[in-house]
Amino acid sequence: MDRICQLLGIEYPIIQGAMANVSRYQLVGAVSEAGGLGVIASGGMSADELRRQIQEVKKMTRKPFAVNLMLQMKNIEELVEVIIEEGVPVVTTGAGTPKNFISALHQANVKVLPVIPNVKIAKKMEALGVDAIIAEGQEAGGHIGQVSTLPLVRQVIRSVDVPIVAAGGIFDGAGMLAVEALGASGVQIGSLFLSSKESPIKEGFRNLVLQADETTTVVTGRRLGHPVRVLPNKMTEKYIRLEYEGASDEDLMKLAEGAMRRAVYEDDVEEGSLMCGQSIGLITESQNVDAIIQKLMEEYRQARLKLINQ
Incomplete structure (x- = not known):
């Protein structure tokens, strides 16, 4: 997986997923300092807040880090300027x-890695001249596509020539080795870092993540074409019921408005949006970021050695 490390200037081929309201400087700086690529989730931020987050990361590390851009944000041009x-x-x-x-990002020597859910969009992104592509399967938490990680990653790799980062349901070194066998140059991991110290x-959300299994998550928004993978609670129960009763997009958006922030900062585990992926089934403890990354790489080395010796 040296290709993505060389491209991004990182030690390990691990990108931290951009989780709304979660991927702030404390987590991002820790991931980058530990040798991965920390990613600030800028969705919902003002330009001033993004600048503050970037500057705080710089205080924590001199190593590369990234910013995730939700391109439908109304202030996207300001965020790009920052x-x-x-x-x-x-x-x-x-x-x-x-x-x-x-064009502007490349002129400023910024590498561009879009997150994509299918081969068609991957081809479009390659044609635009992106530097690498993150192929994210529906096992991931938060906003998802319709294709699972294994078939998505393999088909994207066979369809484009730029480096591919695999995402969705990857939580250990064996998973890293598995997608490397498919041809991936790196991995993006979210839920494992969600559980980090x-x-x-907060405690309520964290405990639900650590107690969940691979069958626990539900997906809201499938009928309307905006699927989101989350842990079930009172809010999701109501959302799914209204969704299939024919509620309007507007009514459903009102129900979900501010739900992720409530989950993260108010620890509202009943009315908040508890976004996480299917990999949580084997996440049973909260560790600091450095320990997580070192464990991932040791598992990867052991899995490779075991495969060679079989």
Whole structure:
């Protein structure tokens, strides 16, 4: 997996997933300092807040880090300006096309890695000149596509030539080795870092993550074409019921408005949106980020050695 490490200037081929309201400087700086690529989730931020987050990460580490851009944000142009002004080396993108910003970002020596859910979009991103692609399967937490990680990653790799980072349901070194066998150059991991000690989630949310199994999560928004993987609670029960009773997009958006922030900062585990992926079934303890990354790499080395010796 040296290809993605060389491209991004990181020690380990591990990108921390951009989790809304979770991927703040405390987590991001810790991931980058430990040798991965920490990613600030800028969704919902003002330009000033993003600048503050970037500057706080710089206080924690001199190693590369990234900012994730939700391209449908109304202030997206301001956020891109901040990224360029602050010299952020990498951006990941979602919720739209980076077409209008790639030239300016590349001129500022910023690497661009879009997160994609299918082969069609992967081909479009390669045609735009992106530096690498993050292929995210529906096992991931939060906003998801319709294709699972294994078939998605393999088909994307056979369809484009840029480096591919695999995402969705990856939580240990054996998973890293598995997607490397498919041809992936690195991995993006979210839920494992959600459970870390540097994550801002509080006791209630954290305990639910650690107690859950691989069958626990539910997906809201499938009928309307906006699927989101979360832990079930009173809010999701009501959302899914209304969704299949024919409620309007507007009514459902009102129900979910501010739900992720409530989950993270108010520890509202009943009315908040507890976004996480199917990998939580084997996440049973909260560790600090450095321990998580070192364990991932040791598991990866042991899995490779075992495979060779079989």
